[in-house]
Amino acid sequence: MSGNIAILMTGAVLALNLLVLLGIVSLRLVRSSRKRRLDKAKALFLSQLKAERPDFSCFKANTLLKLYGRLSDSIQLESAVHEQILSYLSDSKVVKTLAKRLHSPFFVRRIESAVQLKPMLALPSYRNLFLHVLAEEKNQVVVLYLFQALAWVKEKRTIIPMLRRLRRATPWMAGRYRSLLISYEFLLLPYLKKRLAVDRSYLGLLICEYAAQFPTDELKPYLIRQAQGKNILVRKSALYALCLHFPQELLKPAFLESPFQSTMGYVIRAYARIGDKRYIPSLLAYSKYSSTRDQLVQSLSEMAYKDPTLLKDFLSRFETTRNKSETAVLAKVLDNRLTYLLTAYQGDLDEQLTNLVSSLVQQQLVSGLVQFLNTNSNIHKQQQLVALVRNLAKRSKQLKLLFFAYLHPAVYQTLNISKPETAKPAVQAHQEKPQRLTLILLLILTLLIFPLIIVLSELPNLIDLTFKEFLSLYVVRFNYFLVYYSITINAIYLVMLLISFRAAGVQNRLWRAKDKRMLFTKGLLPSVSIIAPAYNEAANIIESTNSLLNQQYPDFELIVVNDGSKDTTLQTLITYFNLEKRDQLVPKRLRTRSLRGIYKNKDIPNLVVVDKVNGGKADSLNLGLNAATKQFFCGIDADSLLEPDALLRAVSVMLDHCTESIASGGNICPVNGCDVELGSLDSIGLPTKFLPRLQSLEYIRSFMTGRVGWARLNVLLIISGAFGIFHRDRTIATGGYLTKSGKFHKDTVGEDMELVVRLSRYMRERKLPYRVQYASNANCWTEVPEKWKVLHRQRDRWHRGLIDILLFHSTMIANPRYGRLGMVGMLYYFLFELLGPFVEAQGLLFVFIGALMGLINLPIALALFTSTILLGMLVSLSALLISEYDRPLYSNKDMLRLVWMAIVENFGVRQVISLWRVSAYFSAMRKNRGWGTQVRTGFKGAQKKTQ
Numbered sequence: 001m002s003g004n005i006a007i008l009m010t011g012a013v014l015a016l017n018l019l020v021l022l023g024i025v026s027l028r029l030v031r032s033s034r035k036r037r038l039d040k041a042k043a044l045f046l047s048q049l050k051a052e053r054p055d056f057s058c059f060k061a062n063t064l065l066k067l068y069g070r071l072s073d074s075i076q077l078e079s080a081v082h083e084q085i086l087s088y089l090s091d092s093k094v095v096k097t098l099a100k101r102l103h104s105p106f107f108v109r110r111i112e113s114a115v116q117l118k119p120m121l122a123l124p125s126y127r128n129l130f131l132h133v134l135a136e137e138k139n140q141v142v143v144l145y146l147f148q149a150l151a152w153v154k155e156k157r158t159i160i161p162m163l164r165r166l167r168r169a170t171p172w173m174a175g176r177y178r179s180l181l182i183s184y185e186f187l188l189l190p191y192l193k194k195r196l197a198v199d200r201s202y203l204g205l206l207i208c209e210y211a212a213q214f215p216t217d218e219l220k221p222y223l224i225r226q227a228q229g230k231n232i233l234v235r236k237s238a239l240y241a242l243c244l245h246f247p248q249e250l251l252k253p254a255f256l257e258s259p260f261q262s263t264m265g266y267v268i269r270a271y272a273r274i275g276d277k278r279y280i281p282s283l284l285a286y287s288k289y290s291s292t293r294d295q296l297v298q299s300l301s302e303m304a305y306k307d308p309t310l311l312k313d314f315l316s317r318f319e320t321t322r323n324k325s326e327t328a329v330l331a332k333v334l335d336n337r338l339t340y341l342l343t344a345y346q347g348d349l350d351e352q353l354t355n356l357v358s359s360l361v362q363q364q365l366v367s368g369l370v371q372f373l374n375t376n377s378n379i380h381k382q383q384q385l386v387a388l389v390r391n392l393a394k395r396s397k398q399l400k401l402l403f404f405a406y407l408h409p410a411v412y413q414t415l416n417i418s419k420p421e422t423a424k425p426a427v428q429a430h431q432e433k434p435q436r437l438t439l440i441l442l443l444i445l446t447l448l449i450f451p452l453i454i455v456l457s458e459l460p461n462l463i464d465l466t467f468k469e470f471l472s473l474y475v476v477r478f479n480y481f482l483v484y485y486s487i488t489i490n491a492i493y494l495v496m497l498l499i500s501f502r503a504a505g506v507q508n509r510l511w512r513a514k515d516k517r518m519l520f521t522k523g524l525l526p527s528v529s530i531i532a533p534a535y536n537e538a539a540n541i542i543e544s545t546n547s548l549l550n551q552q553y554p555d556f557e558l559i560v561v562n563d564g565s566k567d568t569t570l571q572t573l574i575t576y577f578n579l580e581k582r583d584q585l586v587p588k589r590l591r592t593r594s595l596r597g598i599y600k601n602k603d604i605p606n607l608v609v610v611d612k613v614n615g616g617k618a619d620s621l622n623l624g625l626n627a628a629t630k631q632f633f634c635g636i637d638a639d640s641l642l643e644p645d646a647l648l649r650a651v652s653v654m655l656d657h658c659t660e661s662i663a664s665g666g667n668i669c670p671v672n673g674c675d676v677e678l679g680s681l682d683s684i685g686l687p688t689k690f691l692p693r694l695q696s697l698e699y700i701r702s703f704m705t706g707r708v709g710w711a712r713l714n715v716l717l718i719i720s721g722a723f724g725i726f727h728r729d730r731t732i733a734t735g736g737y738l739t740k741s742g743k744f745h746k747d748t749v750g751e752d753m754e755l756v757v758r759l760s761r762y763m764r765e766r767k768l769p770y771r772v773q774y775a776s777n778a779n780c781w782t783e784v785p786e787k788w789k790v791l792h793r794q795r796d797r798w799h800r801g802l803i804d805i806l807l808f809h810s811t812m813i814a815n816p817r818y819g820r821l822g823m824v825g826m827l828y829y830f831l832f833e834l835l836g837p838f839v840e841a842q843g844l845l846f847v848f849i850g851a852l853m854g855l856i857n858l859p860i861a862l863a864l865f866t867s868t869i870l871l872g873m874l875v876s877l878s879a880l881l882i883s884e885y886d887r888p889l890y891s892n893k894d895m896l897r898l899v900w901m902a903i904v905e906n907f908g909v910r911q912v913i914s915l916w917r918v919s920a921y922f923s924a925m926r927k928n929r930g931w932g933t934q935v936r937t938g939f940k941g942a943q944k945k946t947q
Contacts, residue, residue: 574599
């Protein structure tokens with residue numbers, strides 16, 4: 001490489017860095033100026049509304065249209081004002097241009113035009129225009145926005161065209177269309193009644209879902225017919241609607257004698273929903289079916305919770321019945337309600353209650369008794385039960401183990417029995433043997449491939465070269481190889497940057513096109529279960545839980561899974577949220593460690609706290625999946641905080657494609673520099689310490705330049721475990737998170753990436769269309785390491801996880817069967833993330849040797865500086881620019897500090913982190929050590945409060 005070429009390349013990359021930096025500054029200035037103008041126009045608009053004769057001619061048409069669209073829902077305007085504004089806008093050039101753009105070849109522009117013209121739908125001419133455009137539109141995503149605009153004004157002429165489109169839509173988009181059709185409420189009913197004789201699954205789903213929300217006797221015969229049909233989706237939807245509104249219908253012979261096993265579950269729920277004790281014998285008759293016993297226990301427990309007097313009947317039957325299956329069911333029901341029975345009973349325990357407790361304990365059903373003993377304040381009653389338990393536990397080693405595991409230590413001491421000698425050892429996580437031979441062979445191949453190339457290319461001249469001459473030749477060649485390697489990997493980054501620029505821009509434009517009224521249409525967005533595993537998180541658990549409960553999302557539940565914490569995590573939650581133990585059916589869809597109890601507060605219906613035996617993060621997520629009742633689940637670390645609209649942003653990107661999304665993720669931001677109060681970010685700032693500040697830049701670069709681009713190509717393989725959203729049923733079908741007790745009998749420290757890879761593999765192998773999404777504007781805040789030692793441990797775990805996953809799914813690497821996923825995504829991670837650190841480590845070594853030997857001339861020095869330093873700076877600065885697309889996250893001063901970090905990190909820091917990845921490779925050859933202990937300092941606001 002000549003000196004002139006090296007100088008030109010250096011100058012060009014330096015100029016690009018300055019250009020991107022100028023772009024960041026310009027974007028901030030333009031956004032600030034626009035905000036000031038819009039705020040001024042808003043104040044003027046509101047003042048005009050208060051005037052006797054408002055004059056809107058002083059506004060630009062595009063500004064007035066924007067303000068009118070934003071404020072018309074929140075402010076009550078007189079009809080005369082509406083007419084005046086619409087008259088002014090309808091004659092403007094801006095509105096006419098937007099009307100023309102409804103036919104634009106670019107789908108995003110068509111969507112933006114439809115959204116901006118939404119206020120004009122008050123005029124019949126624009127309704128006709130939208131109907132005409134809707135009839136011609138072929139893009140299902142654009143149809144969704146057009147339909148939502150027309151449904152917003154309840155335009156009935158849209159219903160028939162959309163009923164026809166249901167048949168041709170993808171399953172995912174058909175569900176969105178059904179939600180908008182149902183939003184017409186009783187206006188839709190006449191159209192459905194005319195189609196009751198049509199036997200089509202797409203209509204069946206619509207009618208059954210409509211009947212579940214708006215029950216009417218006119219649709220009841222249709223529901224009964226479909227509840228006996230062969231289409232499983234329609235049948236379940238009809239059964240759900242009948243159980244919800246017409247449970248008596250499910251007690252008729254047609255359903256009691258149904259050949260479909262799934263119907264029995266709905267029949268049992270119908271009995272429980274009616275709640276008549278005369279049906280108890282009929283309910284108990286189902287105890288002979290093992291598949292329905294869990295549902296039967298749940299239904300009977302619900303009946304007893306609503307009407308406690310039923311417990312007397314249950315207890316009487318429990319004592320008299322000789323049917324073993326009935327006895328087993330009633331025993332579990334009474335165990336669920338034992339705490340209530342013992343608390344409600346006044347005075348000494350009678351013989352009936354004593355016999356019940358003894359019988360339950362002998363069957364090892366101790367959940368209710370343990371709960372009572374751990375919380376009871378009645379000393380006399382406690383002494384009676386302790387004496388009873390002591391006698392029973394002395395005779396059984398297994399009972400002694402159970403009480404030792406679940407009773408509070410102080411309560412266990414009152415039993416005056418010895419501790420169990422040896423407990424059955426739990427399955428230890430992360431103990432599988434490392435694949436040393438495979439890793440050693442890969443290492444040897446990586447280290448020898450370049451020397452072999454040099455030897456083969458210089459074979460005729462090797463005889464005449466001395467060792468020093470050969471070393472000089474090797475050092476120079478390797479330095480050039482390092483330049484080409486750096487250019488290659490940075491070229492990949494730059495290509496991904498260009499894709500990310502485009503993808504982030506489109507994503508933010510589409511986010512702005514979605515208003516809250518659209519997103520909160522019932523059923524438009526899928527329901528979500530937020531699962532937050534917590535282990536020794538007492539310092540942060542209340543702030544995190546409050547943050548998650550404050551999510552602005554139409555339909556979600558929060559499941560906090562206490563993974564056998566040794567601190568006060570569980571008690572802190574119970575006390576703060578006033579929780580009480582509840583009986584809830586948790587299907588055993590995934591194998592996990594034992595469930596201890598479920599806690600709820602009826603005043604906070606979407607909060608569920610699950611207590612379980614310690615089994616690790618993946619095991620906790622799997623138990624949360626078993627307890628989840630929503631369509632998607634969001635796995636999040638319990639020490640993390642979500643912004644109020646983070647979940648809404650991360651899920652809403654699924655509306656931007658007509659294909660089913662199996663996963664979605666968002667940004668991870670360090671919370672170390674922020675003030676937190678009761679789960680909310682009071683102020684956002686960069687961390688004051690160097691190391692967390694460095695990670696702030698790292699996270700922005702990783703998410704903005706990598707994941708945005710990979711998601712656009714639909715080969716995204718990593719969604720952060722701190723904030724990831726996944727399809728519940730698809731995840732369960734693939735076996736959930738990897739654990740020793742699970743389907744694959746394997747653990748991994750990289751469960752987030754592994755799950756995405758396995759889900760993608762599952763869909764590819766079944767040739768099912770799918771997408772893995774990434775929301776560049778959805779933020780999750782979490783603690784990051786503040787010490788080099790802790791950061792080193794974290795990066796070591798990350799790289800070991802990557803190695804484990806690539807080896808576990810090695811058949812996918814460069815395999816055409818998996819399309820872009822195998823040929824691009826997996827191959828990239830194998831070459832540049834797994835093996836690349838060894839090239840970089842050798843490069844550092846030979847640059848140093850070359851400098852000592854005087855072999856680094858100007859062209860080589862400039863090429864190395866440009867390819868490793870300047871291009872690295874360009875990637876970081878470009879990531880900062882992309883992060884500014886939606887909104888400024890940090891202040892101007894903090895942004896300048898990040899720009900400075902983008903320069904500083906290239907001189908030593910990134911090289912050290914690269915060497916850590918090399919050491920992690922050798923660490924992976926040793927015994928797998930799992931995640932290790934997590935160091936938490938607590939949120940800044942929480943610390944201040946407790947001082």
